[in-house]
Amino acid sequence: MASVRSPRLADVARAAGVSLATASRALADPALVRERTRKGVLDAAAMLGYVPHGAARALATRRSRTIGAVFPPVDNPIFAGATHALAQHLAVAGYTLLLASHDYDYDAELAATRALIERGADGMVLVGLVHRPETLATLARAGIPYELTWSLDCTGRHHCVGLSHRSASIRITQHLLDLGHREIAVIAGDTAHNDRARERLDGVRDALAARGIRLPARRVVEVGFSVARGRAAFAALLERAPGFTAVIGGNDPLAIGALLECRARGIAVPDAMSIVGFDDIELAGELAPGLTTIRVPSAEIGREAGRRLLARLAGRSVPKVKTMPAPLIVRGTTGPPPHAGAKPAPARRRPAVV
Amino acid sequence: MASVRSPRLADVARAAGVSLATASRALADPALVRERTRKGVLDAAAMLGYVPHGAARALATRRSRTIGAVFPPVDNPIFAGATHALAQHLAVAGYTLLLASHDYDYDAELAATRALIERGADGMVLVGLVHRPETLATLARAGIPYELTWSLDCTGRHHCVGLSHRSASIRITQHLLDLGHREIAVIAGDTAHNDRARERLDGVRDALAARGIRLPARRVVEVGFSVARGRAAFAALLERAPGFTAVIGGNDPLAIGALLECRARGIAVPDAMSIVGFDDIELAGELAPGLTTIRVPSAEIGREAGRRLLARLAGRSVPKVKTMPAPLIVRGTTGPPPHAGAKPAPARRRPAVV
DNA sequence: TCGCTGAATGAAAGCGCTTGCAGCGAGCCT
DNA sequence: AGGCTCGCTGCAAGCGCTTTCATTCAGCGA
Numbered sequence: 001m002a003s004v005r006s007p008r009l010a011d012v013a014r015a016a017g018v019s020l021a022t023a024s025r026a027l028a029d030p031a032l033v034r035e036r037t038r039k040g041v042l043d044a045a046a047m048l049g050y051v052p053h054g055a056a057r058a059l060a061t062r063r064s065r066t067i068g069a070v071f072p073p074v075d076n077p078i079f080a081g082a083t084h085a086l087a088q089h090l091a092v093a094g095y096t097l098l099l100a101s102h103d104y105d106y107d108a109e110l111a112a113t114r115a116l117i118e119r120g121a122d123g124m125v126l127v128g129l130v131h132r133p134e135t136l137a138t139l140a141r142a143g144i145p146y147e148l149t150w151s152l153d154c155t156g157r158h159h160c161v162g163l164s165h166r167s168a169s170i171r172i173t174q175h176l177l178d179l180g181h182r183e184i185a186v187i188a189g190d191t192a193h194n195d196r197a198r199e200r201l202d203g204v205r206d207a208l209a210a211r212g213i214r215l216p217a218r219r220v221v222e223v224g225f226s227v228a229r230g231r232a233a234f235a236a237l238l239e240r241a242p243g244f245t246a247v248i249g250g251n252d253p254l255a256i257g258a259l260l261e262c263r264a265r266g267i268a269v270p271d272a273m274s275i276v277g278f279d280d281i282e283l284a285g286e287l288a289p290g291l292t293t294i295r296v297p298s299a300e301i302g303r304e305a306g307r308r309l310l311a312r313l314a315g316r317s318v319p320k321v322k323t324m325p326a327p328l329i330v331r332g333t334t335g336p337p338p339h340a341g342a343k344p345a346p347a348r349r350r351p352a353v354v
Numbered sequence: 355m356a357s358v359r360s361p362r363l364a365d366v367a368r369a370a371g372v373s374l375a376t377a378s379r380a381l382a383d384p385a386l387v388r389e390r391t392r393k394g395v396l397d398a399a400a401m402l403g404y405v406p407h408g409a410a411r412a413l414a415t416r417r418s419r420t421i422g423a424v425f426p427p428v429d430n431p432i433f434a435g436a437t438h439a440l441a442q443h444l445a446v447a448g449y450t451l452l453l454a455s456h457d458y459d460y461d462a463e464l465a466a467t468r469a470l471i472e473r474g475a476d477g478m479v480l481v482g483l484v485h486r487p488e489t490l491a492t493l494a495r496a497g498i499p500y501e502l503t504w505s506l507d508c509t510g511r512h513h514c515v516g517l518s519h520r521s522a523s524i525r526i527t528q529h530l531l532d533l534g535h536r537e538i539a540v541i542a543g544d545t546a547h548n549d550r551a552r553e554r555l556d557g558v559r560d561a562l563a564a565r566g567i568r569l570p571a572r573r574v575v576e577v578g579f580s581v582a583r584g585r586a587a588f589a590a591l592l593e594r595a596p597g598f599t600a601v602i603g604g605n606d607p608l609a610i611g612a613l614l615e616c617r618a619r620g621i622a623v624p625d626a627m628s629i630v631g632f633d634d635i636e637l638a639g640e641l642a643p644g645l646t647t648i649r650v651p652s653a654e655i656g657r658e659a660g661r662r663l664l665a666r667l668a669g670r671s672v673p674k675v676k677t678m679p680a681p682l683i684v685r686g687t688t689g690p691p692p693h694a695g696a697k698p699a700p701a702r703r704r705p706a707v708v
Numbered sequence: 709t710c711g712c713t714g715a716a717t718g719a720a721a722g723c724g725c726t727t728g729c730a731g732c733g734a735g736c737c738t
Numbered sequence: 739a740g741g742c743t744c745g746c747t748g749c750a751a752g753c754g755c756t757t758t759c760a761t762t763c764a765g766c767g768a
Contacts, residue, residue: 006495006496006497008723008724008725009724009725010724010725018747018748019747019748019749020724020725020726020748020749021726021727021747021748021749021750022746022747022748024725024726024727025726025727025746025747028726032746033746033747034745034746034747037746037747049492049495051468051471051472051492051496052472052724052725053413053472053474053723053724053725054409054472054473054474055408055409055410055412055413055418055474055723055724055725056409056413056723056724056725056726056753057724057725057726058409058725058753059407059409059410059413059723059724059725059726059752059753059754059755060724060725060726060727060752060753061725061726061727061753062753064409064473065473066452066473073438076434077431077434079434080430080431080433080434080437083434083437083453083455084427084455087453087454087455088455088456091454091462091465091466091469094469096452096453096454096469096470096473097452097453097454098420098450098451098452098453099437099441099451099452099453100441100445100450100451101437101438101441101442102442108445111445112445114405115445115448115450116450117405118405118406118407118408119408119418119419119420119450120407120408120409138403138405141360141403142360142405143360226636227636227637227640228636228639228640231640253636256637256640257640260640260641260642263642264642282580282581282582282607283581283610283637285582286581286582286585286610286611286614287614288614288617288618362753362754362755363754363755364754364755372717372718373717373718373719374718374719374754374755374756375717375718375719375720375756375757376716376717376718378755378756378757379716379717379756379757382756386716387716387717388715388716388717391716391717406754406755407753407754407755409753409754409755410723410753410754410755410756411754411755411756412723412755413722413723413724413725413753413754413755413756414722414723414754414755414756414757415723415755415756415757416723
């Protein structure tokens, strides 16, 4: 209310009858001052409603107790979960999250990274492997530890926590192949601006190639991630290149879009069409039939990135790469193709972790 | 790479052959120095890869160019959208977002608020009207402008941007009443820890009371927000107090859960059961039938909160309360109750903004 | 030619905190 | 009892930047 300057540490020290230095120590580390002194300072601080001045502290210690994160659209539920988990984990350790987001735009990412460095972020978390070269270079030059998340960096140059999207994608494609599918369509994400989307698409190609199957270009659509776009893309595939018995979504919303479009058109899932997604968002398990997908432990990734960063800041060293599990979750949207004399495994109605 | 101390402004000044003060001015305001001088400084800065030290600047200017936000679980898609929009809007103005989240825990919110104040947030955005008294008091004492979001504060004491959840809830309940429903059940959010959930439930009661209808306690279930819990709650309602013809979800995921449970049980929607939600998440419009709901413009709320805060920081004044539109979106999940000789309005298949 | 004006620049005082170093007693050993 | 160690405290020097106030100097009118 009143514009009485908020109390500084000097005020606390005076009120407690000790020097500035002692007050500082009392607040920082109980072991540094006598118990009585400490109590006096704490009381004075409480009485005055003292709030430490972070900038001053940061200037003096060269530590801001802040971690920066630059994420693609935080409104993608999967990033939202990671953000939340990360923020929570940091809070426990007395750290705070500086968050910036961008729309899959690497220049914006670079700008955001600079802004966070300038704000004094002690560590940074980025998403994915692909960035403007300056982004990582700036971080390295500034001596700021960073973690790349979601993907795995096989060059061994960067700390990272995530999973191999390509091999997960291979796994789920094999699941379809094992069921007997040969004609497969893909609704991919934006492979030009998103390395996860690219890896996932490559994984599909790899798995097919391993069985001598080619993925024709007309069976692939690239769109931004959303249910509506997944629906539209599925419709487009049906127009353009009908005859496929399974469709692979670049992520769950895309797959759910395809599922809804099937329902709207009366296409039976999985009897006439199998559908798989990627991510395992909450809804995937609630739909009927449930969506077969790859579980990406997004919250765990966020938490783990935070944990590793804090460990490194504390001087402990951590393995360069942390691989997170990404199990295939078989639910009801996958089954043998129509007229299949193919594989034994029937579509299971009950979720099962494979 | 090398641990050469990163360059300070003094280094830039030296390289440019000017004083520290001039270098500072050249970077801060072009109008303050001669064009030639300015260019020299800019070049030197670029050459050295100079990055300003935010903490030092914050200490000197008493401004951190940072806005704090304390949100309930950021992984709720509706908050995620607001976070993203807010971060984006701030970035354009050279501000950065300091984000903290909590799980509907007011003490955690207070702690987070303190942490953000300590980090020097120039402004704050909080969600909802209910907080620990210290939370707002601390903010006021520190002279930090804040915006309460989502809800509207009718006391006129606080700046806020949001909507009246109660009157929106009344509107959507009236929609059901107008269709002829009299037996109504509610799957509410956690009213003890969430004032939006409480207001929404109160709105239902108000609307019913206005037509002389009571809402029996057994027709109300309170659960956390999620599709799975919505499903379970709907099932519980059917056991406990069958006979209702419409169910009101405290938010869209809850309503979608009810919808899925109906589908699983073969209950026709809307012929045998009408369902409404609240929020209008993306999926609501994609389902078939589409979910009738209230559209809460969450991204706009985030953006608007940012806009207002920046304006206030710039010394401009803004109206204390900003009301956001929250239209009723009528889609396919609502229709007349079975055997209704009631109202004219048939369930419309096409979305319509009312 | 001299003094005046104003634009451009520089010197230096902080902003609020941490921390190395020094001082000061009290306790302990011999 | 004297000297030494050690725990606690205070002094003061920054951390890197902004900003006030003073200074310099070019340009101009008289």
